[in-house]
Amino acid sequence: MAKKEKKPGLFARLKEGLSKTRGGLLGMIFGNSAEKINDEFYEELEDALIMADCGFETTERILDELRAKVKAEKLPDRGAAREALISILAEQMDCDAPFLEEEGDNVIMIVGVNGVGKTTSIGKLAAMYKAEGKRPMLAAADTFRAAAAEQLTVWAERAEVPIIKHGEGADPAAVVFDAIAAYKSRKHDLLICDTAGRLHNKKNLMNELAKMRRVVDRELPGAHVEVLLVLDATTGQNAIAQAKAFGESCGLTGIILTKLDGTAKGGVVVAVKDELDLPIRFVGVGEGIDDLQPFDPESFAEALLAN
Ligand SMILES: Nc1nc2c(ncn2[C@@H]2O[C@H](COP(=O)(O)OP(=O)(O)O)[C@@H](O)[C@H]2O)c(=O)[nH]1
Ligand SMILES: [Mg+2]
Structure with a gap:
């Protein structure tokens, strides 16, 4: 038989598992993506990130980065801020060190x-x-x-x-x-x-x-x-x-x-x-x-x- 098919829905399950976090973040903050980015938005986002257990210092760092990006790129609304936050988080969690060796022990x-x-x-x-x-x-x-x-x-x-x-x-x-x-x-x-x-x-x-x-x-x-x-x-x-x-x-x-x-x-x-x-x-x-x-x-x- 050919190589085992990857079970579908793993990403879906991750999303499902994170749904409470997501509800907290999105229900309040990214709900209406056309809404303006204002101080209230940053406050809500700060609360949501801390609630999701990002930790206080990490949350502050993320918010600083987002503020700078919103300003530098003149991001118009919460939808754009969401995309920016995704890339900030992804970069934050990224690692390019190789894992196992192809050859050898x-x-x-x-x-x-x-x-x-x-x-x-x-x-x-x-x-x-x-x-x-x-x-x-x-x-x-x-x-x-x-x-x-x-x-x-x-x-x-x-x-x-x-x-x-x-x-x-x-x-x-x-x-x-x-x-x-x-x-x-x-x-x-x-x-x-x-x-x-x-x-x-x-x-x-x-x-x-x-x-x-x-x-x-x-x-x-x-x-x-x-x-x-x-x-x-x-x-x-x-x-x-x-x-x-x-x-x-x-x-x-x-x-x-x-x-x-x-x-x-x-x-x-x-x-x-x-x-x-x-x-x-x-x-x-x-x-x-x-x-x-x-x-x-x-x-x-x-x-x-x-x-
Ligand atoms: N829901 C869920 N349960 C897990 C996961 N990983 C482990 N568990 C459960 O956690 C419990 C403890 O796992 P075990 O491997 O025995 O932990 P260990 O003591 O660190 O070896 C078991 O009931 C596992 O089925 C996971 O990703 N999701
Ligand atoms: Mg064990």
């Missing part, structure tokens, strides 16, 4: 607190890259609970990719070590590592993550390594605090933002990029295997402000 370490969607996102990533012709393998390095490896095994079966796991309580770095040995001998090109997320034991967790990273660097020198932090969009500004906690010790390279199908806080994407300067790589828009999409700043900004 790739490792993705998935980190984040419990319940944000790490294991689910790994299942989705494995399926996505497999469909694209890569040879992913999973490492069940969340050894804290037996259920974690079982859950990842279910995803490995769904995505039809191999998984390496140890028993409950095993050293996660040992799982990564074994996974890399299997990865090399079976000639894979993408290793995706699940990790534990018990942030209440932060020092141990960070040590554990650092140890896993050392194993990767030693056993697969020259590999392209991504450390992706998974954030739950429904937690709003709290996601920023989590990112700062992980960012301090784990050399993050990017973000996966999950649960955008059920939140009024879509603006947190903008804040994450602005405050942490980390690219958003993927967004989760549901619990199914196809419900992950590569992050596209332009369509995200459009979905956020769509009418």
Whole structure:
């Protein structure tokens, strides 16, 4: 059979998920696009951006840019301001750093607190890259609970990719070590590592993550390594605090933002990029295997402000 058709409606689902944000922004502000741009417009927009969890500083920055653009380009009305805002947001969230290598070894370490969607996102990533012709393998390095490896095994079966796991309580770095040995001998090109997320034991967790990273660097020198932090969009500004906690010790390279199908806080994407300067790589828009999409700043900004 030909390459699997991309499920339609992912963008629609993103828009649907962001509808509360959108309603807030558009119902009040962009409702009548012929309306004039006045002080009231900027005040309403400021409230709406903060409500959507863009964060205070990010909101101020966006508004400054919009004001300057409206003035410089003599934008006539709210419709034109909306288009300008889409391009400001898209630019704000843009990132041109390459992600995985076409040739050679790739490792993705998935980190984040419990319940944000790490294991689910790994299942989705494995399926996505497999469909694209890569040879992913999973490492069940969340050894804290037996259920974690079982859950990842279910995803490995769904995505039809191999998984390496140890028993409950095993050293996660040992799982990564074994996974890399299997990865090399079976000639894979993408290793995706699940990790534990018990942030209440932060020092141990960070040590554990650092140890896993050392194993990767030693056993697969020259590999392209991504450390992706998974954030739950429904937690709003709290996601920023989590990112700062992980960012301090784990050399993050990017973000996966999950649960955008059920939140009024879509603006947190903008804040994450602005405050942490980390690219958003993927967004989760549901619990199914196809419900992950590569992050596209332009369509995200459009979905956020769509009418
Ligand atoms: N609606 C929705 N639910 C999600 C998404 N990603 C993960 N989940 C759900 O969030 C819960 C926790 O996910 P899990 O992968 O176990 O999180 P982990 O503890 O970080 O590994 C599960 O019920 C998932 O189905 C998403 O993008 N949208
Ligand atoms: Mg998990």
